Amino acid sequence: MQRKSSPFLPVILLMALAIIALGAIFPFVYMALISLTQKTMLNFKFDISEFSLINYSRVFKNFNLLVNFRNSAVVTVSACILNCLVSSMAAYAFAKKKFPYRDTLFFAYLATLMIPGQVTLIPVFVIMKSMGLMNTYPALILPIINAFGVFLIRQFMANVPNDLLEAARIDGCGENRIFFTMVIPLIKAVLVSLTIFTFITAWNDFLWPLVIASKPNMKTLTLAIAALKGNYGTNYGLVMAGSTLTFLPPFLLYMFLQKQFIEGIALNGIKG
């Protein structure tokens, strides 16, 4: 006997899905709309004739958000480049070279992934402070790099054929040249994933910048938003203008690289 489900069920399900999807997007739309207004009452009545960019000019003029923007950009871009370079070098050695205690060391790397960053916060702060690195870019950037990248890329190294590397060696290719001209292009896909992952981690980082960047000219965007919200909480337009600006770079990137974002952030960590 052929089972027939009620024709209404799919329609209700589709509508429920549409509402859920709207629920994920709407708060961001609301954020952008509020940022254009001077509202003190939060409702759904928007008068287009009252829209202005005055909140945006205020966050730049009175709150110097451009400095925070620059700091976030410097930290994020450097963290991405450094993480890809450092991690792929280590991953290559772990995957393709033989040396004593290789597996033990890799196991130790994996074990560090179990340690939450909040647990090491205080000692890392003390180390940075004693090296005189408080309020510097290196202090903001370096702790972002961890064993995850090595773990991720090492899995991908199986895609690099040993025969190819051997052939290059016979042709007299130096080890560094093999790595930079042959291995790197072959692992491009996983480097894109790691870059996106690092980008989101660094751009959204909060607790570490909160403790290590105390000077206004070294604060990142997340700190600026938290401060705006803390000090001007009821000036909704202003806070939302800052929030919208903060969200724009990752959102625009996501619009162009959706598939890579989903892979880089959600799927890669799980495959292992």
Place this chain on the structure above:
Amino acid sequence: MHKKKSEMVFAFSYILPSLVLIMIFSFIPIAMDVMYSFTKYNVIQKPQFVGFDNFIRMVHDPYVWASLRNTIVFTLFTVPVQTALSLFIAAILAGKCQNQFGNVVRSAMFVPVIASAVLVGTLWSMLLAPTGPVNYILDLIGIGAVNWLGGKTTSLLSVSMATIWKNVGYFLVIFYAGIMDIPRQLYEAAEVDGATKLQKFSYVTVPCLSRITYLVMTLGTIWSFQVFDMVYTMTGGGPGLSTQTLVLTIYNAAFKAYNMGYASTVALLMFVFVIAFQILQKRLFGKEND
């Protein structure tokens, strides 16, 4: 022989940069954490050995007990809800909407994932403000306004809801990929046996996803243990101690009270918790999932 040695030197030189970073930011800090937990230390003066004072203080600290309670309640609410929600939505999408509409839904639900927790916290504290849009809607449909962030019973729930809102898209994508990997024959066989949609979901989809569900719940739990940014922006731990969490307690002890020794003790407690949880989980579920 010479070739082997040069290969070792090469390997070591390639590992060195990452090894230095991991030593400085992971291994050494754990050892320092243990050392500091037996001291009184304000960063300016040298650490003073105080024996088990910090541990004794911790046992009597209402902030620590509130943090533990809140972290556990938060986890017990957040993890099952976000896991179930993302699994259901993923199953519906995979079953009904492997089309443009389904793609749009998945893409839309991933947007909150890329936003920072600070941004989500800021956004939701506005949405949940006493005269905010959520209360506006509740008022319209006759339920009446709720003091979400200002009420002791609703504050933790509010943070949890915002967290679920941010995370569902992430876990949804993972579940969706998992469902796509389930062999079609299993569903066809179930259909031949006359299984209903619900039966197919409970007897094919759910068992096939056990490894992924385990991963999703583990990850969700570890994230919940670490909740900070969202609480910092939404409630600051209040009202009272109703949203005080472990990381907030560590942060306040270290960077508000400048008591690094005591903060390290609480951090050590958190470390033990997270590690114990992961080992326990591996023991309980690890074998069947390997």
